[in-house]
Amino acid sequence: MNISIKQLRAFLALAEMENFTKASELVNLSQPAFSALIATLEQEIGFRLFDRDTRKVQLNFDGFYFIELARNLVHSYDNTIENIKRYANGEEGCITVAVLPSLAVKWLPEVIAKFYLENPEIRVKILDTQWDRCLHAIIDNSADIAIAAGTPTLKDIQAELLFSDDFYLICHRQNELAKKDSVQLKDLEGQQFIAFSQGTSIRLYTDQLTQLYNIQYTMEVRQLTTMMGLIAVNQGVSITTGLTLFQFEHDNIAIIPFKDLSLKRAVYLIKKKERQLSQQAEKLYNFIKNNNIKD
Incomplete structure (x- = not known):
């Protein structure tokens, strides 16, 4: 018929x-x-x-x-x-964004909220995962764009630096380091250091520090909430980034800046080099790139 x-x-x-x-x-x-x-x-x-x-x-x-x-x-x-x-016309569709969990908790929702004010018909699917999986999501086309840390080296991706995030020491208020207004990396020597697990973006940076200083990992965790719980009961110290500090707002936890740590976590906006983004994904990509989101 x-x-x-x-x-x-x-x-x-x-x-x-x-x-x-x-x-x-x-x-x-x-x-x-x-x-x-x-x-x-x-x-x-x-x-x-x-x-x-x-x-x-x-x-x-x-x-x-x-x-x-x-x-x-x-x-x-x-x-x-x-x-x-x-x-x-780029007025409707769905975009998949792969993003680090530490950015997906607070930073990305604020980005999406601002984006929706201008583009209410576009839907965003968030894939919150580790930094290496963010990159592979771009390679295998399961995500349109990614927001991840570290220096992306895969030849098939295009990465633009969004901003750099400072590192901070987090420790229990009874720890001797909590009395300091700022700390040096050598102050961490001899401390029980709780590391984030392999595959997390922060681990990339703390691994570099262990090669330069006598810092020993005594425990590993994957989630920010787990790290917060351990620090709150004085089970060790750790390093985290400025964008995750809200997770450590606890009466028992001290947050201290470093005076000698030039190392920063670089956060990149990533897409596949040879793949043309949809108009919707291009809108979000340019929105993130052109707006001072971190502030």
């Missing part, structure tokens, strides 16, 4: 006007062309839709059944065309 939208619109016009001349004018067709559409529609579906006399054309029993189907089909078609137009 091959029914066209043009035939359905002609049928709906005739059902409304109950007159071939008026209905053909409504859809801007000549009466012979209009009559041919109705005839071929009835031939295609296998039954008549109208009772005709010299004065009026009216829906018959089968026509009343068919009209609801026709309305639904035309409505669905019109909505589909409108959605295609909106997508083509």
Whole structure:
């Protein structure tokens, strides 16, 4: 069965006007062309839709059944065309963003909230995962853009520096280091150091420090909340970044800046080098790049 939208619109016009001349004018067709559409529609579906006399054309029993189907089909078609137009204009669609969990808790939601003010029809799917998985999500096309730390070295990706995030010492208030206004890296020697687990972005940086100073890992955790709990009961010290400090706002925890730590966590905006972003993803990419989000 091959029914066209043009035939359905002609049928709906005739059902409304109950007159071939008026209905053909409504859809801007000549009466012979209009009559041919109705005839071929009835031939295609296998039954008549109208009772005709010299004065009026009216829906018959089968026509009343068919009209609801026709309305639904035309409505669905019109909505589909409108959605295609909106997508083509970058007004609608879904974007997948791979992002570090530490950025997905507070930083990214603030970004998305601002973006939605200007683009309420675009949906964003957030894939919060480790930095290496953020990169692979770009490579295997399971994410449109990524926001990750470290220096991306994969040849298939394009990375732009967004900002650099400072590191801070976190420790229990009873720890001797809590008395200091600022600390040096050598102050960590001999401390029970709780590390973030392999694959996390902060671990990339603390591994560099252990090569330069006598810092020994005594425990490893993956989640910020777990780290907060251990520090709060005085099980060790650790290093975290400025964007995660809100997670460590606890009566028992001291947050202390470093006086000699030039090392910063670089946060990059990433996309696949040879893949053209959709208009929607391009909007979000440029929004993040061009707005001073960190502040």
